[in-house]
Amino acid sequence: MKRYNPSEIEPKWQQTWTDTQLYKVTEDSSRPKYYMLTEFPYPSGDGLHAGHIREYTVGDVIARHKRMQGHNVLYPMGYDAFGLPTENYAIKHKIAPQVATATNVANFRRQFDQLGLSFDWSREVNTTDPDYYRWTQWLFLQFLKAGLAYQDEIAINWCPKEKTGLANEEVVNGKHERCGTPVEKKFLKQWLFRITDYADRLIDGLKTVDFPDKIANQQINWIGRSEGAEIDFAIKTQTEPTFYQFFEPGKIKPEHPFVERDGILAIVKHWNEDKYLGLRWKQVDWETFITGGIEAGQTPETAALAEIQQETGYINARLVKDLGRMHSQFFHVPKNQNRHGHFKMLYFELQDDKRVTVADEEQSIHEPVWLTRAEIADFKLPSSHRFMWEQLAGRPSDSVRVYTTRPDTLFGVTYLVLAPEHPLIERYIHQSSNAEEVSIYVKAAIGRAELERQEAKEKTGVELKGIKSVHPLTGEELPIWVADYVLAGYGTGAIMAVPAHDERDGEFAAQFDLPIIPVVEPVTGNPLPDEEYRRSIVALVRNPRTNEVLSINWGQQGGNIFIGGGIDEGEDVVETARREVLEETGYINLKLIGQSEKIHHHYIAHSKGGIKRGIDVWGVYFELENDDRDEQKLEADEEGKFTVEWLPSTKVEQLVNDELHKYVYEKFIGQKCYIGYGPLVNSGEFDGLQGDEAKAAIVSRLEQMGVGKTAKKYKLRDWVFSRQHYWGEPIPVIHCPKDGVVPVPDDQLPVTLPPVESYEPTDTGESPLAAMTDWVNVECPQCGGPAKRETDTMPNWAGSNWYYLRYMDPRNNQAFVGEKALDYWQHVDMYLGGMEHTTLHLLYSRFCHQFLYDQGLVPTPEPYAARRGQGIVLAADGRKMSKSIGNVINPSDIVAKYGADTMRLYILFMAPYDETTPWSDERLGGVNRFAYRVWTLVQQLAANTTQTGDPDGTFVTEVDRFVHKTLKKVHDDLHDMRFNTAIATMMELLNNLSTPAINTRIIEPRHADLATRTARTFVLMLAPFAPYIAEELWHELGSDDSVHTAAWPSYDPSLIKDDVVELAVQVNGKLRGTILAAVEASETEIVAAAKDNPNVAKFLTGTIAKTIVIPRRLVNFVVK
């Protein structure tokens, strides 16, 4: 008998399978297709880890099973090789990333082959291969042409230490993962994809695919759809605009003297062209309009005319329009003075081109220039000058647009809040009376790391004083605040604050002492039909010395509640509360602290025979002044039913379960606001409406007025698609000063990465490609003029967006994938991968695919028909595997010691695929024993070659039955991806065939046919799990073809049915014995047999009230 020696058979079969291209597929329309996909790896220097092995082994088992069942199986593999780890490696070791990638890929390939994975290597792809990324770039251009890719200046993650933009995945807990520096936000021009346009489709499409709930929910949650309304609040300015020039040239310098001087600002139009006079200042790099002081005896107009002549030489200007007055503070550069004063804003038109010579002295400070409208819009004018320009242009009246999911609380708005990044702040800050305070806050908030913003316990903010907003329905003026608890990136970046019904607004209002208007009456319990109406109170009494609250304990049924009772005729709320406390507990001296709003409570009074009640309740809050007590005055039905208890605050949450009483407690002690729905109050004509009805009514009123509409919002943001790194696909775009953004023509793709000296990101945060002037400077494909290439590259998700399509037709150089291949393969049938990609790759590639579907480029709306996420393989110590802890497993070591089959069997056997579970070397040894024992058994059976004599029919049936039952179970388990129980079932069969009772007989010559049959079936069943052992044994059993192209054995349904089954016999649900009964036995026979069982009989002492017979399972006697 041959010894099982994996290190001998595994390389042998590996070679054979590779040589014969055993797993190569073509579009074979005679067989059903099956597309089995596992996520391709990032080829790092570390090689395969345990998670890879789990994923690829499971995919391999499914692929092999499908193949044996006659499917044409596509099970491909490739490499997602662009990205930072390789780039960092290149920087550190001065090795080209192309070279490092090739080395790593070779190592991965070696490990794949070791594991016996049945990939079709003729379809291998690599995202860094120019023949591949040519099509990644082509796809980018499809997005661009469809208007789904666009450029915008947005805040990205920025590492201030390394002066580089960062990918989201490089930011861990608000810090740069490489250097630990807290990440800031920085505005940079970025490429973005409009994934938000597909938000609804990405949610709705989930209904059409087979994804686990966990994954579907996580995606839905991530997209975060919410429905509400956008409402406009008009802006009203109250003060003269004041400009404190903090952000820009002219900033106050404290070391210089402060001088008050009034003056003028003037815009002067050209005599016949649409151009305006400006001054280019020579000492500093900025332009302004005409500006100057007012001397004694001058009017603003004469002063302005004098300035125009003095500074530009033009004489004949005519005053056309008075633009009002402003107040400004600035640093006057030529005089080295800080100045402040009132400025008159005037608009002149030149009558002709007559001018006088400008004095040299003036010329040395600034020179006159003509500015076009476009230039004015583009130049960084000081904000005061820009303001004047806008005044001239006719400023549209502004409003703040807010987004809310609770339009029903509109009447509870007491202020608005803008996110610090909100554009209206820059626009109005100069007209607010506390501009400096606001600007300091805004600057600090924007610069503050996101982490800090999240962790800040106290809310911060500042009022934009002098600027008011107007409530669209009441006309009331509301203050506008700037606070970083409002996020710029969500909704409109501005909110209407309803402190009475929103926790965050409530907290903010409490901190800054802002008014709170309740507009929703709380409702507890569920409304019931035919309720009896009552008015009552709940009294909360706190002892300030012990910090305990007074409760009454109704025992098991009622639990603890506070003091409650009905309001009598003519009694007020507080009187009632005092009376009830006295009657039920005897306490006399109570100090009134507070009274709640009206609460609507619905309940069933079980103590009063199940009466349904709808009550109006007022909570009343007292502090106990002293322990003086009278006798309790209980009603007859209360006597002895409850005890009075003082509860410490820690116990209240646990013991008080009644919804109403809980609410009253949280209202007074927890100071929580009511965020639920209920009838509106203080809301004018909308009083009494509630919930959706109230929302609809208010929104429709706003719509009539043209100041509001329903709106849907998503947490999902547009996808930032730029990276300032070398090792990625160049974005195939050319920037032309004349034609703007020009796509690289298809016939010039791919735009390949040029060789560079240094892969380091540059100081400016530009990609290192920006320094490659030969590469950057190109001709514009449209006008032929000088133009520049885009130097940003794509994120590493770009290549994986569509790789599953390329596998269908990987060598096509006419199209990203050919139509014939698409027609045949359609979409992925089963996609395995890590849970960590749920809201990244999996979402991105669905988006990409839906877009391609809309373009008519793919035949199906969704890329993946089914998805399964895998659980994490933890280290043996229960922690995550990590190189730094040193608890990782090395697959090559395990393969060397036990063989690949054992590795595969163990990783499948340890737990269900989606379960996170620790690695265990001991259990690995156990599975290795199974491999040995299978080997031994099959060799033993194979040795029984020649059938002589008559077999024992009963014995043969017994063995066949066991084999076929196992076969069915293994087949079903494979279908349900329950590999652990499939292997357990095969172990059971092995154990069974190894027992002396069966083993000694099956090796008899008269059972040679049975032995061969059993061995062959066992080997076929094992083939998807342990391909090497199965292949070797299959050949031992006399076959010349591969076991992996053999047909999967089907089970014989007649053999999996038993003639006789064991039934459990229960008495009152407790197991008392078992009986054997024929399958066809009648119920009467079964019951009789069950009664006969002596173990059962002794419990059948009383009357048998009921007998339950479940065929083939059990009998249960109910005895009284």
Next chain:
RNA sequence: GCGGAUGUGGUGAAAUGGUAGACACGCCAGUUUUAGGUACUGGUGUCGCAAGACGUGUAGGUUCGAUUCCUAUCAUCCGCACCA
């Protein structure tokens, strides 16, 4: 805080309304060989001599019968998180 999941022997786990703990690790005993590991056989939820009782995080409920369904609660894990 929101969303999702999980909770069963010493351990990984099985059973999805019908004999709880399949299969495997570990442990105990034995057999063979041996210095030992390996291999093989048997045992192994807890208490109890036994009959039997108890037992699937905790407390209730539905049911003839609940690990499985319902309600509450606790714990752990994962994802998101000032999303208005």
